[in-house]
Amino acid sequence: MTFKTRFIVVILIVAVMFILHNSFWLWDLDSQVPLLFGFMPFAYSYYVGYALLSLLAMKVIIDLAWPDPPEDVTEQFTDKEHSKQ
Amino acid sequence: MINAIGISILLVYMIILIAIGVYGAKVSLKTSEDYFLASRNLGSIAVFMALFASNITAFTIIGHAGFSYEIGYGAYGYVIGWSIFITPFTYYLVGYRSWLLGKRYGYATQPQVFGGIFNSKLISLLFLILLLYYTLPYLVVSIIGGSLALSTVTEGLVPYWLSALIIIGVSLIYTLPAGMRGTVWTDIFQGTLFLVVAIFLLSAVARALGGFSEITHQIVLDNPAMLERGVSPELAPINWFSYAFINSIAVIVFPQIYTRILAARSSINLKRVSLYYPLALAVIFGVSTLMGVWGSVAIPGLVGKEADNIVPLLIHQFLSPFWMVVGLVIVLAIVKSSIDSQLLAVAHLLTDDLFPRLKKITSQQAVFWGRIMLLVFAAIAYYVALIQPAAILSIAGFAFSGFSVMLPVMIGSLYWSRANKYGATAALVFPAIMLHLWYLRILPQWTTFGFMPVFPSFVLAIITFVVVSFLTPAPPPDQSKKTFGLFDRVFK
Numbered sequence: 001m002t003f004k005t006r007f008i009v010v011i012l013i014v015a016v017m018f019i020l021h022n023s024f025w026l027w028d029l030d031s032q033v034p035l036l037f038g039f040m041p042f043a044y045s046y047y048v049g050y051a052l053l054s055l056l057a058m059k060v061i062i063d064l065a066w067p068d069p070p071e072d073v074t075e076q077f078t079d080k081e082h083s084k085q
Numbered sequence: 086m087i088n089a090i091g092i093s094i095l096l097v098y099m100i101i102l103i104a105i106g107v108y109g110a111k112v113s114l115k116t117s118e119d120y121f122l123a124s125r126n127l128g129s130i131a132v133f134m135a136l137f138a139s140n141i142t143a144f145t146i147i148g149h150a151g152f153s154y155e156i157g158y159g160a161y162g163y164v165i166g167w168s169i170f171i172t173p174f175t176y177y178l179v180g181y182r183s184w185l186l187g188k189r190y191g192y193a194t195q196p197q198v199f200g201g202i203f204n205s206k207l208i209s210l211l212f213l214i215l216l217l218y219y220t221l222p223y224l225v226v227s228i229i230g231g232s233l234a235l236s237t238v239t240e241g242l243v244p245y246w247l248s249a250l251i252i253i254g255v256s257l258i259y260t261l262p263a264g265m266r267g268t269v270w271t272d273i274f275q276g277t278l279f280l281v282v283a284i285f286l287l288s289a290v291a292r293a294l295g296g297f298s299e300i301t302h303q304i305v306l307d308n309p310a311m312l313e314r315g316v317s318p319e320l321a322p323i324n325w326f327s328y329a330f331i332n333s334i335a336v337i338v339f340p341q342i343y344t345r346i347l348a349a350r351s352s353i354n355l356k357r358v359s360l361y362y363p364l365a366l367a368v369i370f371g372v373s374t375l376m377g378v379w380g381s382v383a384i385p386g387l388v389g390k391e392a393d394n395i396v397p398l399l400i401h402q403f404l405s406p407f408w409m410v411v412g413l414v415i416v417l418a419i420v421k422s423s424i425d426s427q428l429l430a431v432a433h434l435l436t437d438d439l440f441p442r443l444k445k446i447t448s449q450q451a452v453f454w455g456r457i458m459l460l461v462f463a464a465i466a467y468y469v470a471l472i473q474p475a476a477i478l479s480i481a482g483f484a485f486s487g488f489s490v491m492l493p494v495m496i497g498s499l500y501w502s503r504a505n506k507y508g509a510t511a512a513l514v515f516p517a518i519m520l521h522l523w524y525l526r527i528l529p530q531w532t533t534f535g536f537m538p539v540f541p542s543f544v545l546a547i548i549t550f551v552v553v554s555f556l557t558p559a560p561p562p563d564q565s566k567k568t569f570g571l572f573d574r575v576f577k
Binding site: 014038053067069070 | 169352353366
């Protein structure tokens with residue numbers, strides 16, 4: 001898979017996360033779903049779950065589209081003669 | 086109120102900060118790169134805590150709890166929901182590519198990175214002006230918020246003017262001698278402190294109110310509206326949607342955050358930070374939300390700004406004086422860890438991006454002038470925080486939106502090789518003007534189509550950047566190659 005294709009997958013993940021944040025159709029459940037662990041209402045526990053999902057999403061993004069710089073490129077980073085301009 | 090144990094805790098806290106400052110100065114090299122960027126050698130924990138502690142302000146524990154007191158559990162998702170994912174994602178989207186350029190070409194600030202991409206002194210100057218313009222009022226408001234919080238927690242024992250002086254003074258104790266290294270080391274200490282203590286504080290409040298389940302059931306019985314997002318006009322879907330464009334995406338544009346990303350030692354450090362950041366944000370705002378909502382039942386009847394006092398009031402009414410001191414230390418830690426980084430970022434921008442335009446200075450002279458700038462801006466910020474001019478407060482009211490509107494140019498510059506300096510210039514200036522016209526109510530409200538002004542301004546920035554870049558000549562190939570040749574080698 002090319003980087004471009006992998007990056008498109010990343011954009012799709014971002015879009016899904018944005019839709020899940022703006023999930024207004026679920027707001028009716030706020031008063032219907034029982035309290036999680038006896039103290040977390042749906043409006044609250046939804047974002048606890050969202051945080052865990054965010055961690056998973058970031059893990060996928062990192063594995064998919066966050067390459068470390070190749071070693072020879074890293075060596076160039078220490079080349080201070082190119083600094084700033 | 087504050088007994089011998091309390092004074093001892095405060096003293097130990099101060100001594101640790103001073104020791105960090107002294108030791109940081111001892112191990113620091115006398116170069117600009119070391120003073121402002123800790124020699125780009127920050128490890129995972131250092132970058133994580135530096136970003137987290139700089140990102141968390143008095144609003145988190147004071148303002149957000151007050152907002153939750155009024156709005157209910159929905160405040161959690163509204164204020165921080167989108168940030169939980171998108172803020173660490175921007176560390177990847179913008180942060181990593183900027184870090185690559187910084188390592189390769191020695192860039193240390195946004196004016197250098199984006200001025201360097203377009204080989205344009207104008208772009209560099211525009212970034213400098215806009216970042217200072219939005220950061221300075223934000224800094225003053227942080228000091229005002231922190232000082233009010235400190236004054237409230239001590240029940241007026243430490244007056245507002247003295248609170249501001251303590252916050253700025255203590256911040257300078259370690260920032261002045263040790264620069265970035267001093268702020269980062271104290272961030273590790275203070276960030277850990279307020280993350281851990283906030284959880285203990287929440288447990289203590291819960292116990293005092295009868296337990297987690299008991300207080301929640303009381304809310305269900307007495308004030309069930311706190312559970313429902315749909316009943317609050319403030320959380321109307323159009324506001325909920327618009328708010329996603331204010332605080333969450335602005336974070337990577339803050340100069341104090343951006344610079345800390347450039348200071349990371351390796352790509353692996355940034356990955357770890359981005360991976361675990363969602364949990365840290367969720368925990369600290371989760372604690373603050375619960376305290377606010379619980380407070381609405383435990384101490385009902387607070388209105389408007391009074392609600393912002395809910396955390397100190399809960400501590401005062403339900404916990405022992407020991408917790409009052411602990412609360413005081415947390416407030417100090419939270420407030421200072423953001424103010425010190427803002428002060429250093431402002432001094433850095435002026436020393437590294439403005440001074441060289443006027444006079445050639447050596448790396449050692451830059452450190453000297455950086456310290457002078459720190460002192461000068463600390464004094465100015467203190468004075469402005471005392472007189473609180475309306476104009477400054479007005480700009481601070483939409484500073485986050487101003488930062489957000491700069492993001493399209495930052496993303497476009499790092500991802501689109503056809504982008505040019507004309508597009509970037511227009512996309513920095515035009516949306517910033519429109520944002521002012523909307524926030525200052527010079528344009529009628531209907532022109533935003535019901536959205537908060539940040540959303541149409543953000544869209545305008547994208548359109549302006551793309552259209553103007555297409556209508557004007559493409560950047561010279563060797564200029565594009567400098568940036569995108571590097572990226573092509575990494576992102577394969």
